[in-house]
Amino acid sequence: MRSLRADALIGFAIALVSGPAIAATPLGTLGDEFNDAATLSQWSRLYITEGWGADQLDTWDIGATQTGAMTLTPHSSVWYNNRKGALAFQAVTGDFIATTALWVRDRDAADGNAVPASPFSIAGLMARAPRPITDPTTEWTAGGENYVLSGAGSGANEASFQVETKTTVDSNSVWAQQPITSGLVELQLARIGDTFITAYRAEGANWQIHDRYSRTDLPDTLQLGIVAYADYPTASGVSAYEHNSTVLSGAPDLTASFDWFRVAAVDLPPALLGLDLADAGSVTDAQLLTVLGANGIPTPVPEPATWLSLLTGLFTLGAVARRPGRARHAPG
Numbered sequence: 001m002r003s004l005r006a007d008a009l010i011g012f013a014i015a016l017v018s019g020p021a022i023a024a025t026p027l028g029t030l031g032d033e034f035n036d037a038a039t040l041s042q043w044s045r046l047y048i049t050e051g052w053g054a055d056q057l058d059t060w061d062i063g064a065t066q067t068g069a070m071t072l073t074p075h076s077s078v079w080y081n082n083r084k085g086a087l088a089f090q091a092v093t094g095d096f097i098a099t100t101a102l103w104v105r106d107r108d109a110a111d112g113n114a115v116p117a118s119p120f121s122i123a124g125l126m127a128r129a130p131r132p133i134t135d136p137t138t139e140w141t142a143g144g145e146n147y148v149l150s151g152a153g154s155g156a157n158e159a160s161f162q163v164e165t166k167t168t169v170d171s172n173s174v175w176a177q178q179p180i181t182s183g184l185v186e187l188q189l190a191r192i193g194d195t196f197i198t199a200y201r202a203e204g205a206n207w208q209i210h211d212r213y214s215r216t217d218l219p220d221t222l223q224l225g226i227v228a229y230a231d232y233p234t235a236s237g238v239s240a241y242e243h244n245s246t247v248l249s250g251a252p253d254l255t256a257s258f259d260w261f262r263v264a265a266v267d268l269p270p271a272l273l274g275l276d277l278a279d280a281g282s283v284t285d286a287q288l289l290t291v292l293g294a295n296g297i298p299t300p301v302p303e304p305a306t307w308l309s310l311l312t313g314l315f316t317l318g319a320v321a322r323r324p325g326r327a328r329h330a331p332g
Contacts, residue, residue: 033068057228091221097291098190108253120229122230124164147168150210188207195212198212209285267291
């Protein structure tokens with residue numbers, strides 16, 4: 001007999017496959033189903049484009065670690081204020097709705113669905129303003145980071161999974177978190193004019209709007225992609241420049257597998273045109289979800305084998321029998 005946990009995971013996979021009808025249309029060729037390792041070449045890496053010389057990912061592959069997924073395992077790093085972590089991105093211009101299905105967990109293969117054991121170990125989506133940097137030794141200055149993030153992992157307290165949203169203006173980061181029940185989650189990040197909206201769907205739950213930001217400062221063309229970072233205590237213990245330019249030796253405890261990444265065009269209904277989408281008093285969450293959430297995910301619809309491959313790996317790692325008694329301690 002299957003456990004309740006197994007039934008919930010299988011139900012989540014089926015829901016991903018057979019969700020509501022999709023109204024959005026693809027935005028160019030930005031999406032990636034992560035079924036072919038050759039598509040790594042369509043992604044740019046920030047540490048290369050800005051010349052930092054420090055790859056903050058211990059693992060970055062398609063299909064090698066997890067079949068049918070892009071997997072990122074970060075070194076000790078963080079996206080916060082002037083500190084920048086790993087980012088695999090593609091350029092996007094104008095409005096968009098980006099969505100991904102993510103499995104985030106700790107690195108311990110024997111405990112593969114546990115919460116990462118260090119606070120602020122997060123993976124997810126980012127839209128970032130490009131910086132004119134090719135040689136950080138002469139061109140980097142503090143105060144230049146501008147982005148919006150939608151992520152999941154461990155939060156301020158690593159005792160439970162969280163979804164996180166973050167807005168950073170001139171390297172001043174403000175974040176918010178909500179608890180979720182597991183590391184299986186869908187994340188969404190949308191730009192509609194000057195408004196950026198984050199949303200998520202946790203395992204076994206409905207889509208929810210997480211946050212809204214008015215970002216009139218962000219340029220028309222952004223770096224849109226996938227981030228992963230871990231081990232905030234180590235990452236925050238050095239200067240921002242050292243953090244950005246060095247592969248730090250710490251205790252990162254995060255593995256993130258992205259099942260797919262899809263980008264849709266935005267098609268606002270007439271009733272929402274001209275309204276302030278950043279104001280919940282003017283446009284409700286329910287109204288936003290007529291455009292976002294499941295209605296903002298373009299075809300192709302996920303194939304059953306894709307998410308089931310993630311679940312098979314999860315069961316193999318013994319994650320169904322989570323270990324609630326595992327000791328976790330906040331940094332002193």
